[in-house]
Amino acid sequence: MLWGLVAVGLTGILLGLRFRAPALLAATGFVVAACLVLGWGFFWTTLVLVLALQCAYLVGLCLALVWRRLV
Secondary structure (H helix, E strand, O other): OHHHHHHHHHHHHHHHHHOOHHHHHHHHHHHHHHHHHHOOOOHHHHHHHHHHHHHHHHHHHHHHHHHHHHO
C-alpha cells in the first residue's frame, strides 16, 4: 500500500507538470481498475489512492505554474 501511494503520488505530480484534466481522468480510471484487479479492496484503498493521485496532481499544477512564471 505504501509503494502504491508513492507511485500514485509521483504519477500525479508528473501528470500535473505536463498534462491536463483528461490525463487525470484516465489515470483515475487506471487506479480504480488496478485496485479491482489486484484485489486491494474497492472502497477505502481506492478512495485513498485516488485522493492521493488528485492531490499530487494539484501539487504538480502548482509547480508547473511556478516554473512558467520563473521562465
